[in-house]
Amino acid sequence: MTPNYLRRLIGLEGSAAGIHAYENHVVPGLLRTEEYARAVIRAALPHADAMTLQRKVELRVSRQRVLAAPRPPMVRALLDEAILRRPVGDYGVMWRQLTHLREMARRPSVRLRVVEFERGAGRVPHYPVTRLHFGDGGPSELVYVEHLDSATYVTRPAELERYRGLLEEINEVASRWERTEALLSEAIEEYRRKDGRRGR
Template sequence: MSALPEPLPDPGASVLSMGKEPGRAAADRMLGQELRALREARGLTLRQVAPVIRGSVSKISRLERGESPPKRRDVLDLARHYGANADDMWMIERLLELGRTSEWYEQFSDVTPDFLKRLIQMEGDAEEICVYENLVVPGILQTTAYARCMVEAAMPSAHPDEIARVVELRRQRQLRLMEGSLPRVTVLLEEGILYRRYGEHEVMREQLDHLLEACGVAKVNIRVLMMSRAYSATPPYPIMHLKFGDPEQSELAYVEHISSATYVTRPRALDDYRNALTKLRQAAESMDDSRALIEAAKGRFA
């Protein structure tokens, strides 16, 4: 079996990285960060660019800090002045759109980092999603009980109310995705996930039952990667690949870290992630064999 591309791209070379930042007006802050990064990349000062939007230094400063509502004309004039490329302009357009709408997940702003809000927005726009997971069941397929165990393990010092809100966010995220026009979803799971216990046996039985139910959904394709197979260079972290109907920006890859996430949009880097996922699909068991593996794992938690 052929090896996966190695190494995967250096995130700093071709991606946009989003750090964890709680609080209000997430889209406006992210938009301001985008504009500031573009300005600084051109070596321009606030005073030099203020005339572009017929404004003052303080107006530019407030815009970059996300402290004033952005005007579409101002934002686009600045982006063009900075020489933003097609990827940058697509991202700016989406952040402008997000800032104009009141999304359902804003009610969870206090427990949702900005990089995750951005992913949830894009999941709703995607026509196809492919997820590779090496440690846990991906969030879009987690049961409530399994999600609670995951959140408690990841946030050991959190107040029970905070944990409950994070779990509810995950539940709402899954419901919204499934109740809407469901995209085609391919989930590639390392076999060890089926045996790695979170919570009591009944939690795992319920989670594995949920995976088996998902196997019967027309647009959901769950494939298991067996631990005994001799394939090499698998990614050491989860990857999500999303395809959109927008011809200007048809896809992106998402790689989540402990307190941040990386969004890959540049073609060369996307090729590497796309090829990695293609190799994983080729290495994975068939849908029927994957279902049998999930059934077998469920028997271990009887």
């Protein structure tokens, strides 16, 4: 079963006006290809049967519908450089995922930045953080902090302020879009070459 804490996040994404996230291990769920999502889930659940695996993949991919809405949330995604360098699945999965990521980042509603190794040391947390803010009619914002097998939802004003400041600090050390696009393109070509050699 998909954990309730993740189901809650997926539900909240659908009503958010903005999503500001830092990820340090894998591509954010909203920006994954189906095959990359499958590789992530298979690595986490190596003994899952095919039906269970497919259900989990479908749930995670379905959350991306919010990005195709008439008024999608504004997504600001900060990715640790390790996400580009650490293969998930095979080389083909990686170059297609990074190509998709580059294409998504060219949308007006998506802003993507990479935190390079040399700039992120000592400045970024060792866990993913997602801040969601909403329009009228509910809570103005909350923060989702993911752990190994659980998650925390932060709603207290003082803690929200701390995480808001943390995300802004990460944003300050992240590379601008031109450099981010160059890093993506470099990684895409490297994985494409490796994939070509593997297929010989």
